[in-house]
Amino acid sequence: MKTVALYNVKGGVGKTASSVNLAYLAAKDGFRTLLCDLDPQGSASYYFRIKPSKKFSAKKMLKGGRAIEKNIKGTDFENLDLLPSDLSYRNMDIALDDLKRSKKRLGEIMRPLKKEYDLVFLDCPPNITLLSENIFNAADIIVVPVIPTTLSIFAYKKLLEFFKEAKHDRTKIHAFFSMIERRKKLHRDIMNEMHAKHRTRFLHSQIPYAAPVEKMGIHRQPVELFQPRSAASKAYQKLWEEIKTAIA
Amino acid sequence: MDNQKSYVLPDGLAPSSLLDEIKKAYALTEAQSYSSEQNYYDTFDWRLYNKNLALFRDDSRYVLEDIDSGSALNFIKRKKNQRHSQFWWEYPESEFRDKLKSLLDVRALMPLVCINKRERVFNILNKDEKTVLRCVFEAGSLDCSGNTVQLENRIKLCPVKGYRKIYKDLPLFLKDLGLLADSNSRHVLFSALKIEGKIPSDYTSKIKVQLVPDSSLREAAVIILKQLLHIMMQNEAGMKADIDSEFLHDFRVSIRRTRSALCQIKKIFPQEISCKFVKGFAHLGKLTNKMRDYDVCLLRKEKYMHMLPKELRAGLVPFFAGVQARRKQEYAHLLKELNSATYKKFLNSWQAFLDEAETLQSTKNSNKSARKLAIEFINKRHKRIIQNGEAIDDETPDNEIHNVRIECKKLRYLMEFFAPLFDASPMQSLVTQLKMLQENLGNFNDLSIQINALNARLHKLPHKRASSIKTAAALGGLIASLNNEKKIARNNFDAAFHKFSGKSNMALFEKLLEQP
Numbered sequence: 194m195k196t197v198a199l200y201n202v203k204g205g206v207g208k209t210a211s212s213v214n215l216a217y218l219a220a221k222d223g224f225r226t227l228l229c230d231l232d233p234q235g236s237a238s239y240y241f242r243i244k245p246s247k248k249f250s251a252k253k254m255l256k257g258g259r260a261i262e263k264n265i266k267g268t269d270f271e272n273l274d275l276l277p278s279d280l281s282y283r284n285m286d287i288a289l290d291d292l293k294r295s296k297k298r299l300g301e302i303m304r305p306l307k308k309e310y311d312l313v314f315l316d317c318p319p320n321i322t323l324l325s326e327n328i329f330n331a332a333d334i335i336v337v338p339v340i341p342t343t344l345s346i347f348a349y350k351k352l353l354e355f356f357k358e359a360k361h362d363r364t365k366i367h368a369f370f371s372m373i374e375r376r377k378k379l380h381r382d383i384m385n386e387m388h389a390k391h392r393t394r395f396l397h398s399q400i401p402y403a404a405p406v407e408k409m410g411i412h413r414q415p416v417e418l419f420q421p422r423s424a425a426s427k428a429y430q431k432l433w434e435e436i437k438t439a440i441a
Numbered sequence: 442m443d444n445q446k447s448y449v450l451p452d453g454l455a456p457s458s459l460l461d462e463i464k465k466a467y468a469l470t471e472a473q474s475y476s477s478e479q480n481y482y483d484t485f486d487w488r489l490y491n492k493n494l495a496l497f498r499d500d501s502r503y504v505l506e507d508i509d510s511g512s513a514l515n516f517i518k519r520k521k522n523q524r525h526s527q528f529w530w531e532y533p534e535s536e537f538r539d540k541l542k543s544l545l546d547v548r549a550l551m552p553l554v555c556i557n558k559r560e561r562v563f564n565i566l567n568k569d570e571k572t573v574l575r576c577v578f579e580a581g582s583l584d585c586s587g588n589t590v591q592l593e594n595r596i597k598l599c600p601v602k603g604y605r606k607i608y609k610d611l612p613l614f615l616k617d618l619g620l621l622a623d624s625n626s627r628h629v630l631f632s633a634l635k636i637e638g639k640i641p642s643d644y645t646s647k648i649k650v651q652l653v654p655d656s657s658l659r660e661a662a663v664i665i666l667k668q669l670l671h672i673m674m675q676n677e678a679g680m681k682a683d684i685d686s687e688f689l690h691d692f693r694v695s696i697r698r699t700r701s702a703l704c705q706i707k708k709i710f711p712q713e714i715s716c717k718f719v720k721g722f723a724h725l726g727k728l729t730n731k732m733r734d735y736d737v738c739l740l741r742k743e744k745y746m747h748m749l750p751k752e753l754r755a756g757l758v759p760f761f762a763g764v765q766a767r768r769k770q771e772y773a774h775l776l777k778e779l780n781s782a783t784y785k786k787f788l789n790s791w792q793a794f795l796d797e798a799e800t801l802q803s804t805k806n807s808n809k810s811a812r813k814l815a816i817e818f819i820n821k822r823h824k825r826i827i828q829n830g831e832a833i834d835d836e837t838p839d840n841e842i843h844n845v846r847i848e849c850k851k852l853r854y855l856m857e858f859f860a861p862l863f864d865a866s867p868m869q870s871l872v873t874q875l876k877m878l879q880e881n882l883g884n885f886n887d888l889s890i891q892i893n894a895l896n897a898r899l900h901k902l903p904h905k906r907a908s909s910i911k912t913a914a915a916l917g918g919l920i921a922s923l924n925n926e927k928k929i930a931r932n933n934f935d936a937a938f939h940k941f942s943g944k945s946n947m948a949l950f951e952k953l954l955e956q957p
Contacts, residue, residue, distance in 0.1 A: 223518070242571035243603075266603030269564070269572040274602055 194307040195440045197314050198332035203348045204319040207338045207371035209236040210406050211432070212316035215336075217415035218433040220273035224311040227265065230278035231285075231328075232318040238277040240413050241268045245277040251285045255292065257302035274310075286323045295323060300331035312440075321355055329361045334439055338371035338400070341383040367439055369396040369432060396439075398432035401425055444510045446612060446622045450594040454619070456578050459596065460563070462618060463576065467565045467611075472575070474561040480525075481556070481630055484548035485679055485688070487642045492544065495630050497556075498525065503532075505540065508628045511597060515540050525550070528685070530743075547740055549685040554633040556581045556592065565607060573604040574611060583633055592632050596620070644675055646691040648698070652861040654812060659709045661811035663798045665702055665858045669695045670792060681779055683772060686736040689729060696726045701854045705818060708805040710798065718794070721787050728778050734894065735768035741891075749918050756915030759908050760898065815859035816954045822852040823950060830938045839889060842934065846882035849875060867953045874946050881930060881937035888927040895920050 199212045209232065216228040230237040238244065243266050253260040254276075265274050289295045303313060317328050329335065339349050349368060356363045368391070373380050388395055400406070405420040412419045416426045450456060463469060477499040483489045489496055494514070495506045503526075504516040517537035519526075526532050527549040529541035558581045564572040577599060581592040596615075600608040612622060634641060650668050652661050673695040679688035700722045703715050742761055746754050778784055806814060826848045833842060853875055860868050899916045902909040940946070 242569040244569070264603070267572075267601035 194303075194310055195312050195334075196303065196332045197312065197436060197440065198317055198328045198335045199314065199338070200317040200325065200328060200332075200335050201337050201339070201348065202319055202321055202352055203340075203345060206340050206345065207400060207406070208232075208319075209240070209316050210409060211336070211338055211371065211400065211429070212314050213237055213240045213409065214415045214417070214429040215433050215436065216273060216312075216314045217270060217417065218430060219312050219314070219437075220270055222433070222437070223272065225272050225309065226312045226314065227274050227276060227306060227310045228268075228314045228316065229276045230316050231282060231324065232278055232316055233280050233282035233285075234318075235278035235280070237316045238275060240409060240415075241275050242413055243268070243275050243277045245279045249277070249279050250281040251279065251288045252281070254279075254282070255285075255288055255298060255302065258305060261302065261306070282318070289323045289327065296326045297330050299324070299327035303331055321352075326359070326361075329356070329359075329365070332365060334367050334436070335365045336396075336436060337366060337368040339368050339387075340372045341370050341380040341387070343379075343383075346383060346387065366394055367396055367436070368394055369435075370399045372402040373399050374402045396432065396435045398428060398435050400428045400432065445512050445600070446598040446608075447511045447627050448596050448598075448615060448620045448622055449627060450596065451619060456580070456594050456596075459618065459620075460578070463563075463565075463611075463614075466614060468567075468570075469563050469565055469576075472562045472564045472572075474559070476557065476559040479556045479558050481553040481633070482525075482550040483553050484545055485551060485684070486548065486644050486646065488544055488546075488548060490641050494544070495628060496550065499558075503537070505537070506628075508630065511628060525552075527551075547685060548687055551684065553639065554583065554630070554637050556583055556629060556633050558629075565611070567604075567607075573601055574607045575599040575601065576611075579629070581629055581633075583636055585636055590636050592629060592636075595627075595629070646672060646694065648672075648857050650858075650861060652811065652859070654862060656811050657808045658706065658811045658814050659799065659803075659807035661815075661859070661862075662702060662706045662709050663795055666699060667795050669699045669702070670788075670795065673699075673788075677779070681776060686740060689732060689736065693726060693729050693733060696722050696729075698854055698858075700726070701851055702858060705822075705851060705855055706806075706814075706858075707818075709807045710801065711804060714794065714801075718791060721791070725784070725787070728775060732768065732771045732775050735764055735771060738764050738894070739768065745919055748922050749915055753911075753915045753918050756908075756911035756913070760912050760915065811859070812862045815855070815862055819852065819855050819859070820954055822848060822855060826852060827942050827947075830942060833934065833938070839885075842882065842931070843886055843889075846879070846886055849879050849882060853879065863953055867949050871946070871949055871953060874941055878937050878941040881933055885927060885930040885934070888923050888930060892920055892923050892927065895923070 197215070199208045199215070201208055212228060212230075216226050220226040228237060228241075235245075246264060249264045253264070261276065265276050267273075268275050289298060292298055294301070306313065315328055315332060317325065337349065337352065339345050353363065353366070355361075356366065370384055370387075373384065375381065384399070401424055403423065403425040405416045405423045405425045408419070409416060416423060416429060420426055450459065460469075479497040479499050481495060481497045483496065489505075490508070493508045495508050497504055497506070498519065500521050502516045502518055505514050506512065507514055515537050517532060517535055528547075529538055529545050532538040532541060558579060561578045563576045563578070565574040565576065567573050575598070577597040579595040579597060583590045583592060598608065598611060615622075648665065648668055650664050652664060656664075673692055676688045676692040676695070679685070680692050700719055703710075703719050703722070739761065742757075745757060749757070826845060829841070829845050829848060833845065853872065856868065856872055856875070860872075895916050899913060899920070902913055902916075
């Protein structure tokens with residue numbers, strides 16, 4: 194079982210849209226896939242029309258074992274299950290802080306799912322918190338969507354610095370440009386610069402800022418299902434191929 | 442994967458009417474519909490079916506299903522025009538292949554039936570329009586000697602993880618419409634096999650005869666011998682078509698058992714007739730010896746390769762190519778023999794003899810009680826094994842161990858022939874004990890044979906050919922390694938024999954063989 198985290202310190206960079214599309218494409222490719230919605234906003238769960246059961250909470254989640262298995266739900270797609278998010282996840286850090294081995298808890302919780310899934314996607318909330326550190330430890334690779342803007346690059350660099358300081362494995366980080374607008378000179382310049390300076394850390398795929406991605410909220414489906422020929426749909430397919438190679 | 446529930450639609454209920462009924466109560470949307478040709482496979486001895494499994498191939502996959510629930514347990518993708526893969530080792534490395542390896546061992550997957558299946562998938566939605574259950578309407582047909590035969594209409598409920606309530610509710614709804622989920626004989630394979638006239642589990646290499654407690658020895662022997670002939674005949678076609686190695690193996694075992702029965706169940710037929718057939722079967726067995734040796738050698742390919750360090754393995758490639766080539770020649774030779782008039786005449790005469798055997802003049806043992814004499818034969822053989830086994834020590838030459846092995850085999854056959862005349866449970870545990878001893882002896886013997894065969898090959902290698910050096914090194918490596926295994930097997934004999942001749946086992950033997 195491989196674990197792929199979709200993460201960025203910043204919000205609104207396309208983490209959830211990427212998680213949903215990538216998890217769908219992986220499942221379609223034959224991988225038994227689980228998407229864990231770790232963001233208390235629950236957007237990934239919303240896209241798949243799944244609500245958590247009333248008894249589910251951050252504490253239950255951190256218990257692991259049966260409590261998790263009981264709350265995993267099948268999506269409308271073969272091979273793809275989802276662990277829905279709950280609003281109580283907003284207090285995940287407090288709950289984690291009470292536990293022993295608080296930075297490695299998530300990895301331990303996920304381990305029993307090994308038999309059932311080939312691939313687990315983690316749709317992560319923004320910020321660098323105790324939960325994020327759990328994610329950095331648990332994930333095999335950390336996929337970081339980056340908007341080619343100054344602030345977004347600043348946040349990305351902060352993340353690299355944090356990894357260095359906290360002695361996390363920086364080779365896990367695989368960034369890609371998200372929500373790009375080719376007509377903007379700033380976007381083009383930043384992408385050129387970053388590709389030149391961080392060649393090994395940036396994937397080649399780029400996800401455009403496009404209407405179909407925004408419409409996912411209306412259709413509540415991965416892009417491929419309602420606009421299979423769109424540039425966005427093709428871009429996600431490419432991104433999945435690259436991630437597949439990265440985890441192989 | 443979660444369990445599915447499967448229902449057969451009663452004759453009067455059309456799928457469209459059932460669909461309308463469900464639509465009245467639930468939000469339903471049609472998701473997909475597809476038709477496919479499902480080719481079902483199993484081994485000749487029904488290894489999958491006996492484990493409650495069914496395997497089929499459609500356009501894109503091989504799927505292993507649980508027969509009771511109809512749930513797919515495992516699958517592997519395949520290309521559309523790809524040839525059928527008969528053996529587990531022909532599948533790409535995967536969990537599926539590992540599963541097949543444990544299920545099939547060396548047996549081939551042979552075609553059973555081909556079903557043309559049409560499926561319409563409907564999703565039941567909740568108020569968020571999320572799929573919470575899938576209903577699959579299935580229809581199927583079978584091409585049976587030029588005619589299309591329709592199979593029953595079915596509906597299958599496939600749960601979606603995390604939505605148990607609807608999965609519990611819908612069966613109640615269907616129950617009100619007169620539909621009951623019944624796992625027994627509901628898999629489509631049952632109906633298809635029935636139409637094709639195929640009987641599941643109609644083959645086993647084990648002797649399964651029904652003997653009456655007060656039958657005479659000749660009566661019992663004839664039943665046993667007829668059963669052995671039947672097993673031989675069942676294997677003949679597969680052996681001739683060279684489907685897998687086990688047809689020939691089972692054929693040979695039946696020959697050996699027949700000879701053993703004729704020799705061990707003494708004085709039930711006039712001697713000259715017995716002698717004639719013993720000779721005939723010995724000859725038939727001999728005809729197949731070489732072929733079996735080649736098969737065994739080829740089946741060990743993987744093991745041999747792994748026994749050697751990587752740098753020596755290349756030397757085995759020409760060795761196995763040579764074995765394969767000689768096997769091909771031997772197969773042609775055997776086929777010729779099996780198609781010959783002599784072979785047919787011999788088996789016909791044996792069949793005719795068995796049909797008339799009970800009317801032949803009586804002999805010394807022919808009318809005696811089968812059970813009484815079976816006890817005598819088994820006792821005698823058992824005593825001899827104990828005596829010979831106890832005499833074995835570290836200095837005993839190998840051939841005496843081989844003799845004990847042969848004695849054990851004879852005892853095993855006797856016990857299996859006459860098992861129906863004794864209490865099943867002690868008989869079973871004694872056979873198991875004997876099996877364990879035989880395993881040790883058989884292993885020792887196999888290793889001796891392998892070492893001899895490899896040595897013989899080593900001496901026949903052409904001196905002038907450059908590749909011979911590599912092959913010689915590989916064979917040398919194997920011989921050394923097998924020799925070590927042989928020593929271990931020999932050292933283990935003591936423990937195996939003591940277990941077999943231990944107090945509790947001896948007491949069990951005595952109890953079993955008590956007169957009536």
